[in-house]
Amino acid sequence: MQETKSAQQKLTVRLATEQEIPQMIRLIVEANKEYASLMPDGAFEAYKISIEQTIRDEEEVERYVAIDDGQIAGAVILFHPYTLNLGDRIIINPFSEMRLLAVDPERRNSGVGALLIDECERIVQGRGEQAITLHTTDLMKTAKAMYERRGYRRYPDIDFNGLGGVEIVGFIKEFQR
Numbered sequence: 098m099q100e101t102k103s104a105q106q107k108l109t110v111r112l113a114t115e116q117e118i119p120q121m122i123r124l125i126v127e128a129n130k131e132y133a134s135l136m137p138d139g140a141f142e143a144y145k146i147s148i149e150q151t152i153r154d155e156e157e158v159e160r161y162v163a164i165d166d167g168q169i170a171g172a173v174i175l176f177h178p179y180t181l182n183l184g185d186r187i188i189i190n191p192f193s194e195m196r197l198l199a200v201d202p203e204r205r206n207s208g209v210g211a212l213l214i215d216e217c218e219r220i221v222q223g224r225g226e227q228a229i230t231l232h233t234t235d236l237m238k239t240a241k242a243m244y245e246r247r248g249y250r251r252y253p254d255i256d257f258n259g260l261g262g263v264e265i266v267g268f269i270k271e272f273q274r
């Protein structure tokens with residue numbers, strides 16, 4: 098993909114290299130630590146393992162990093178449409194999905210998260226897809242408010258119960274035609 102620069106000309110988003118994957122995992126785990134004490138016992142340890150597996154092992158996903166002054170400041174993963182068998186239910190998501198959006202706690206509130214979302218929306222819309230989706234939880238208040246301000250609405254078709262019974266709720270943004 099082409100690198101996109103912010104107004105300050107120093108923040109860029111690009112695909113992560115193989116060598117950057119361990120750092121990407123560390124950043125996403127670190128960014129989510131604020132939720133550890135709010136989760137049921139043991140859920141954060143399990144979440145850490147699932148973050149690592151998703152980033153390392155999932156095929157056909159795109160891993161993006163935001164680079165600020167040469168350092169990884171944030172990350173996100175873009176999944177293609179998928180079918181997920183939960184045992185008692187099958188989730189079919191016909192839209193691409195952003196996952197694990199995270200910004201280094203030291204670099205918050207300076208537009209890194211917004212730029213990563215802008216890029217995912219631009220990429221997906223550029224492929225001619227009608228909408229983009231994501232999951233979040235009630236714990237993620239800053240993220241949820243940000244998505245709602247950006248025109249995302251609830252998409253219960255892809256809701257499920259995550260580790261420790263945490264409700265993982267779907268959101269969708271349909272692109273204007």
Ligand SMILES: CC(C)(COP(=O)(O)OP(=O)(O)OC[C@H]1O[C@@H](n2cnc3c(N)ncnc32)[C@H](O)[C@@H]1OP(=O)(O)O)[C@@H](O)C(=O)NCCC(=O)NCCS
Pocket residue numbers: 128129197198199200201204205206207208209210211212232233234237239240243246
């Ligand atoms: C959610 C997260 C990615 C936002 O990243 P960020 O780089 O700080 O966000 P930005 O600077 O681009 O700000 C985006 C918007 O959120 C607002 N915002 C950012 N931090 C905020 C805070 N602590 N409190 C209130 N609003 C905040 C900004 O003002 C901005 O508002 P706008 O949409 O009106 O312009 C970051 O807080 C994070 O990594 N959180 C932990 C992981 C997480 O919850 N991920 C979401 C997964 S669904």
